[in-house]
Amino acid sequence: LEMADEKETPIVLGTTVEEPLDLIRLSLDERVYVKMRNDREIRGRLHAFDQHLNMVLAQAEETVTRVEMDEESFEQVYRQTKRTIPMVFVRGDCVILVSPPMRGS
Amino acid sequence: QLFFSFFKTLVGKEVIIELKNDLSICGTLHSVDQYLNMKLLDISVTDQDRFPHMLSVKNCFIRGSVVRYVHLPSEHVDTQLLQDATRKEIASNKK
Numbered sequence: 001l002e003m004a005d006e007k008e009t010p011i012v013l014g015t016t017v018e019e020p021l022d023l024i025r026l027s028l029d030e031r032v033y034v035k036m037r038n039d040r041e042i043r044g045r046l047h048a049f050d051q052h053l054n055m056v057l058a059q060a061e062e063t064v065t066r067v068e069m070d071e072e073s074f075e076q077v078y079r080q081t082k083r084t085i086p087m088v089f090v091r092g093d094c095v096i097l098v099s100p101p102m103r104g105s
Numbered sequence: 106q107l108f109f110s111f112f113k114t115l116v117g118k119e120v121i122i123e124l125k126n127d128l129s130i131c132g133t134l135h136s137v138d139q140y141l142n143m144k145l146l147d148i149s150v151t152d153q154d155r156f157p158h159m160l161s162v163k164n165c166f167i168r169g170s171v172v173r174y175v176h177l178p179s180e181h182v183d184t185q186l187l188q189d190a191t192r193k194e195i196a197s198n199k200k
Contacts, residue, residue, distance in 0.1 A: 050198075051198050
């Protein structure tokens, strides 16, 4: 089978889901949940992403989870810090997973 | 290539780059390259000036790999254009 010399660009309808990135493509212009390294999470509206999982999110809310230890009781307490960023670029090397938002928060 | 083109549209605008070491730097985007390395002009350290070692620095080069977030001016971001460009980028990256 000879490989064609000219580039054949298959007309991808954009509705077939073949690879994992196609699954994310379905969430464009929808709210998504992103789990990141260093116990961070972001929820926001997905406007752009690439194969590295670099992303642009709008109306984003970042949650940072820290474990604080009480010096006297030696209890471990989970503290969450949230902040909103109207429009943010997220570098893909921090991303662990992308999913539709988990309701209940 | 998508985000390289995207950041080129933001040259001249003010952004805040938040680094992986938690330092946040505010400045005017001067230039960007394919690795998303960025040069900022007239910088100021936002949040806390607990990082006084940048006091005399006016311009800086930031390696793309140390960036965690870039806070963008939403008024200069065309979300529809971004979405369309994303669809094209994903399609063109398929084998």
